[in-house]
Amino acid sequence: MKYLKISMLVALIAVFMVSCSKDDDITPNNINEIENLQLIKSFSKDGYTLELFNKSGKFQVGYNQITLRLKDSNGKYAEQASLEWMPMMTMNMGGMTHEHSSPFSKIKKVNGKQTLFEGYIVFIMASDGPDNYWNLMVDISVNGQDLMIHENINVISTETEYNKVYTSGMGTDDVNYMLALIEPSDPKIGTNDIVVGLFKMGENHDFPIVDNYKIKVDPRMPGMGNHSAPGNVDMTQGNDGFYHGKVGFSMSGYWKINLILEDGSGTVIKGEPVTETNPESSLNFKIEF
Numbered sequence: 107m108k109y110l111k112i113s114m115l116v117a118l119i120a121v122f123m124v125s126c127s128k129d130d131d132i133t134p135n136n137i138n139e140i141e142n143l144q145l146i147k148s149f150s151k152d153g154y155t156l157e158l159f160n161k162s163g164k165f166q167v168g169y170n171q172i173t174l175r176l177k178d179s180n181g182k183y184a185e186q187a188s189l190e191w192m193p194m195m196t197m198n199m200g201g202m203t204h205e206h207s208s209p210f211s212k213i214k215k216v217n218g219k220q221t222l223f224e225g226y227i228v229f230i231m232a233s234d235g236p237d238n239y240w241n242l243m244v245d246i247s248v249n250g251q252d253l254m255i256h257e258n259i260n261v262i263s264t265e266t267e268y269n270k271v272y273t274s275g276m277g278t279d280d281v282n283y284m285l286a287l288i289e290p291s292d293p294k295i296g297t298n299d300i301v302v303g304l305f306k307m308g309e310n311h312d313f314p315i316v317d318n319y320k321i322k323v324d325p326r327m328p329g330m331g332n333h334s335a336p337g338n339v340d341m342t343q344g345n346d347g348f349y350h351g352k353v354g355f356s357m358s359g360y361w362k363i364n365l366i367l368e369d370g371s372g373t374v375i376k377g378e379p380v381t382e383t384n385p386e387s388s389l390n391f392k393i394e395f
């Protein structure tokens with residue numbers, strides 16, 4: 107008991123000295139910086155708990171912005187850690203096993219937050235029973251300790267007749283392209299920012315971002331004579347690597363956002379113009395609001 111008291115005293119003095127010398131270190135790091143986010147999954151390994159959050163609390167096909175937090179055995183959240191991840195899908199078809207990954211970003215510290223890290227994963231397929239499943243691997247280095255997490259995760263599809271936020275297709279150049287709708291996440295009547303992640307199947311089974319392409323935007327209302335709306339601006343690549351433009355919705359309801367993918371020289375890679383005889387592009391997203 108006496109020993110404990112002395113050790114506590116030493117700890118208190120140490121905290122006092124640190125707090126006197128460095129003002130920005132006095133905030134305890136068991137603060138809660140998760141706001142408006144839901145826990146998707148937590149993984150425990152070697153005394154640490156890794157928590158993954160997003161707005162829906164679910165992994166879904168398409169773009170997933172993910173916030174991460176790492177808790178130690180004392181309930182404190184790590185402020186410094188290096189995290190790397192890789193999603194891997196195992197598919198068993200007719201006795202053959204095939205593995206593939208998905209487009210994903212690096213994980214980095216969230217600007218202005220003490221305990222949060224962030225990154226994104228674009229899941230290109232949903233989990234489908236015990237034979238077709240996703241595994242998330244996360245390698246963590248924290249306080250000189252290395253943790254390796256390999257855990258199965260569930261990925262759902264939100265696609266319906268009126269909702270599609272992920273699409274893919276083979277280009278005229280025989281490359282497989284993947285497009286994930288990032289914005290508008292909260293569509294409104296009028297002109298909306300549209301943001302899309304454009305990836306391709308790389309030669310090393312990786313999924314790099316495609317640079318310097320153009321994505322043409324043509325929103326239509328299939329339920330109302332396939333009319334369009336003003337305010338569209340074709341998407342070009344921004345500094346974040348994603349493609350940014352504008353999409354107009356002149357009323358609420360179901361919209362099909364028809365797309366044409368062009369390479370840097372203006373050659374059409376995938377998609378067709380909407381005409382009197384062609385109601386849709388083979389490359390499209392769907393939104394209903």
Ligand SMILES: [Cu+2]
Pocket residue numbers: 195196197206231
């Ligand atoms: Cu798959």
